[in-house]
Amino acid sequence: MFKIYNNYLGVAALAILAAFVPTISSATLIDFEALSNGTVVTNQFADVSFSSNVGFQNLVTTQPGIGAGANFICTGAGGGINCTQETILTFSTGVSGLSFLQVGDNQTVNGATVAQVDVFVGGVFNSTVAILGDTNFNNPNLVDLTAFSNVTSIRIHNITDGGGLGWDNFNFTPGNTGVPEPATLALLGLGLAGLGFSRRKNT
Numbered sequence: 001m002f003k004i005y006n007n008y009l010g011v012a013a014l015a016i017l018a019a020f021v022p023t024i025s026s027a028t029l030i031d032f033e034a035l036s037n038g039t040v041v042t043n044q045f046a047d048v049s050f051s052s053n054v055g056f057q058n059l060v061t062t063q064p065g066i067g068a069g070a071n072f073i074c075t076g077a078g079g080g081i082n083c084t085q086e087t088i089l090t091f092s093t094g095v096s097g098l099s100f101l102q103v104g105d106n107q108t109v110n111g112a113t114v115a116q117v118d119v120f121v122g123g124v125f126n127s128t129v130a131i132l133g134d135t136n137f138n139n140p141n142l143v144d145l146t147a148f149s150n151v152t153s154i155r156i157h158n159i160t161d162g163g164g165l166g167w168d169n170f171n172f173t174p175g176n177t178g179v180p181e182p183a184t185l186a187l188l189g190l191g192l193a194g195l196g197f198s199r200r201k202n203t
Contacts, residue, residue, distance in 0.1 A: 053088075114160055115156060
């Protein structure tokens with residue numbers, strides 16, 4: 001009976017351990033190339049919806065030579081773009097490995113802050129990250145948020161660039177890659193201890 005009980009502990013430990021092996025999810029890339037100029041971007045893409053502050057929208061603009069392709073998004077209203085308002089991404093589930101491109105800055109001081117992005121983790125505000133510009137209008141700049149896991153939304157705001165900014169190539173992996181809670185780790189440890197003890201008894 002004792003041997004059977006320890007075997008159950010071992011099986012439980014393996015099941016718990018398997019639950020924390022990262023699931024291989026393919027990364028999602030949103031680049032707007034399949035949408036026509038002037039398209040209002042809302043929920044065309046799986047796993048994420050786009051919005052802005054009241055009265056504004058995110059619109060596809062076609063401007064070859066700026067960014068990673070012909071298309072990127074800018075904010076606007078009434079069909080016209082101004083590229084100065086908020087862009088908000090809300091994910092249907094927490095994501096990891098998030099990055100995107102800032103395009104079209106007119107900054108004359110390399111490394112100056114041209115906008116900010118608020119990062120929400122697990123539905124709660126976590127950090128504000130500075131978005132930096134450079135001196136090359138046509139050169140896209142990477143906004144790297146890969147240090148954050150379980151990102152549920154971001155809010156791009158406080159654009160100080162005089163000509164406004166656009167956004168392109170949102171890249172992320174759906175799924176929370178958070179760390180297990182201490183109580184769960186304790187249970188895992190207990191199961192693994194039982195597995196080891198069971199093997200020792202069988203030898």
